[in-house]
Amino acid sequence: MITSSELIQIVKSYDQNANEELIRKAYIFSMESHGSQKRESGVPYFYHPLEVAKILAELRFDTASVITGLLHDVLEDTIVSHAELEEIFGSEILFLVDGVTKLTKLDYTSARVRQAQNFSKFLLALSQDIRVLVVKLVDRLHNMRTISYIPVMEKRRKVSIETLEIYAPLAERIGLYMIKDEIEDIAFYNLHPNEHRAITDKLDEIKSKDHDFVTNTINTLSLLFNNYKLNARIDGREKKAYSIWKKMQKQNVSLEQINDIIAFRVIVETLEDCYKSLCIIHTNFRIMPGRFKDYISIPKLNNYRSLHTTVIGPKNQKIEIQIRTREMHKVADEGIAAHWSYKSGEVVGGKNEVTKSGWVKDLVAIVHNSKRTNDLVDNYKLEMTESEIFCFTPKGDLISLPRGAAAIDFAYEIHTTIGNSCIGVKINGKMVPLRTTLRNGDQVEVLTSQYQKPEASWITFATTGKAKSCIKKFIKKYEKTEFITLGMHLIKYVFASVDEDFNEALINYVKFLCTDLNDLYYKIGKGIISLEKIRQILSFDSINITIVRDAINVIDFKPGIATHFSECCHPIIGDTVLGSMVPNLGLFIHSTSCDNVKNIKNEIIKLKWNKDDDIDIAIIAKLKLLILNEQDSFAIITNAISSNGGSITNIKVEHRSVDFFELIVDVRVRNKDHLGELQAALRTCSNVRSVRRL
Ligand code: MN
Secondary structure, three states: OOOHHHHHHHHHOOOOOOOHHHHHHHHHHHHHHHOOOEOOOOOEOOHHHHHHHHHHHHOOOOHHHHHHHHHOOHHHHOOOOHHHHHHHHHHHHHHHHHHHHHHHHOOOOOHHHHHOOOHHHHHHHHHOOHHHHHHHHHHHHHHHHOHHHOOOHHHHHHHHHHHHHHHHHHHHHOOOHHHHHHHHHHHHHHHOHHHHHHHHHHHHHHHHHOOOHHHHHHHHHHHHHHHOOOOOEEEEEEOOHHHHHHHHHHHOOOHHHOOOOEEEEEEEOOHHHHHHHHHHHHHHOEEOOOOOEEOOOOOOOOOOOOEEEEEEOOOOOEEEEEEEEHHHHHHHHHOHHHHHHHHHOOOOOOOOHHHHHOHHHHHHHHHHHHHOOOOOOOOOOOOOOOOEEEEEOOOOOEEEEEOOOEHHHHHHHHOHHHHHOEEEEEEOOEEEOOOOEOOOOOEEEEEEOOOOOOOHHHHHOOOOHHHHHHHHHHHHHHHHHHHHHHHHHHHHHHHHHOOOOOOHHHHHHHHHHOOOHHHHHHHHHHOOOOHHHHHHHOOOOOOOOOOOOOOEEHHHOOEOOOEEEOOOOOOOOOOOEEEEEEOOOEEEEEEOOOHHHHHOOOOEEEEEOOOOOOOOOOEEEEEEEEEEOOOOHHHHHHHHHHHOOOEEEEEEEEEEOOOEEEEEEEEEEOOHHHHHHHHHHHHOOOOEEEEEEO
């Protein structure tokens, strides 16, 4: 186990401005947080994050990455909270650790994850900061190195498949070849031990049979280049077992037929020399058609540049030759970190200079350039997607949605019943309105209630076809029954308004307007037949409508389809209210103090609330808040509302000045008393200057 000082020493060797204190703190923090936890191998758990941090430092990644390596498992595996991490290490580290945690939580075997068209694309999009991905890859590297300690074979296989299908291509994608080669080889060994052995045996055999082959070929080539007076370094590299096996699969050949197991490299000084070398090789050896590739003119997506050709070599053997400059070689060999260090040479400069101007930028550029060509990593065209975002369920399931999708779309994407019974949504732990637009990587928790029904207004902010059609379908289905119920209440109301007992026999008189009684109720409820008309037909005196023995019970209705809590005054339970019928839309409920009431031309219907306070139907009230324009002002008020049982369905900023925000907040409350409590709670917030109900 290396000490914190040793770790710091490695970092300091390439970044003199590294924050020593913070690395030391992270070292101790991680050790203490993981406490007595053990790895499968029996060693203290802390060895793992420490090893990850060490590898990151050896790869010359920045201080934040190294610290993230130390802390990458504390959110997932210990009691450490987000807040604590942020307080001690700041928001950048929290962001990185949280990102790695999200990737870790992702269950690759879940059907939803597999459904994601392109998982790697998702990982890239999700990582946001490429360092998240780098730490995750190094984490995987160390887990692969210690995979033999996992006792369950099935689990080893699962991890290995994941490694081959996801992590190795990603590592290649961002130029971390060292990691790619190693994790691939370990995964291959665990998945196909026999094939792995057969190939490595064969490699040994070839080497022992003709152990001069490599040396001889190198000598022949060196001599040739000398004759042409071209300065070149030539070496031979054995291919990895896994890449040979892949080639066997792809070209459908047996191990015996594979003879370009050794790749020769010609390393020269200049770009011009690369093409000269190619010319020399092609003039002196017979080329294999279709095997020449110019990755200098068209580099691979990960910046790999080299000329590849296969020729019949000096010993009448097929040999593959790669030609490149020293700089290209360094990049191809060590990945992008080398590319950066080569470019910038000795890096001196302010704090963070290393991160901001160095390889991070390069990595990001590589990822973003991926649209250029598509010849890399066969199955993994890692395009950053513009039209798609990816969010999580709290369990780590992945939901992909079109960009611009709202929280309500997420709910419907999980399941229709979840959408239909959705009462609220938490994004990354915070209550937000259903209309909130989701961002890549959001963790979304949907709160449901068996009493909830879709509201017509959801249509206005739902974006996916699925959500829209579900909401419409639901509304259509319930519309009829709601209008019928409303119509029935209204006709009883007509009787009451003239002090007559409700009389079914009398209703039969008006039935001729409709196909049956339900149809009559429906048409009245929907306002297609006016109450005035009913009175006329029943010969009630239409002028004498002032006596109302009984008002309609509002509680019998749920706002949304046949009855509406009007937008102008947002009445809530406990307010004195009245209603007006609007043809085709149903009953609109206003508070009696509403300014719009005097303008209502339709008949005003008397309404009352049930006495039963326990009925828990959610109603939306509008509040106008004046709050200080401070950084966490929004958090304070949303917290005050949600911790008092209210939920915000919408927030609008009306005015904003240097000092103040004026907000209109729609809150869902149970009743007038509940709203009173909420207002009181808001008034106690330090940043709230005034609270007024609209
Ligand atoms: Mn880990």
